[in-house]
Amino acid sequence: MRLEKAFYLGDDVVQIARDLLGKYLYTNFDGSITAGIITETEAYAGITDKASHAYGDRRTLRTEIMYREGGIAYVYLCYGMYSLFNVVTNINGIPHAVLIRGIHPVEGLEKMKERYSQRKQNNYSVDGPGKLSKALGIHYSHSGIDLQGNQIWIEEKGVTVNQENIFVSKRIGVEYAKEDALLPYRFVLGNYEL
């Protein structure tokens, strides 16, 4: 079952980040479907969050995507070579987003491998926001696309997530955000049952 629009419109981005664990992230690019179970997320809480690109109500061509109604992708280029995939949440005008940091591949493994063909080591792990975007064929040019469409979408497929198996921590790589860097907005899924 594809997640309905309402899932993305909630105003608690931290809870949504937690709820996305165990969901299936699908893509359909260049003729192939690839998918993975979401295992790691981070919440970015808009204009009051110093780690967010929208901190201080910074409206630019790039961040404008996050201000739109929830249920679309926000993808941006990081360190000049990595596309990082986020899910936009909340109503129009509030720039909340959830960064997907890790997945467990479940479908289209050969295609993912192909996208990694230039890598020297045979390591198909997709723990890491840059790596999973590459494996799934997500590019920063895809920023703004609708998650109800046929290119990127998320499904609930009955994975049982026990709250005790969710590890909570501060977010990665946001030291510049000072005190907000310490917020417990990162969620990692340990064991789960299909």
Next chain:
DNA sequence: CGGCCGATCCACT
């Protein structure tokens, strides 16, 4: 227009 820097990853010591 110039310059700085990043929600990363990999190779190498």
Next chain:
DNA sequence: GTGGATCGGCCGA
């Protein structure tokens, strides 16, 4: 543990 790759976005002038 460390540094290089690599470039769009953002800011200040």
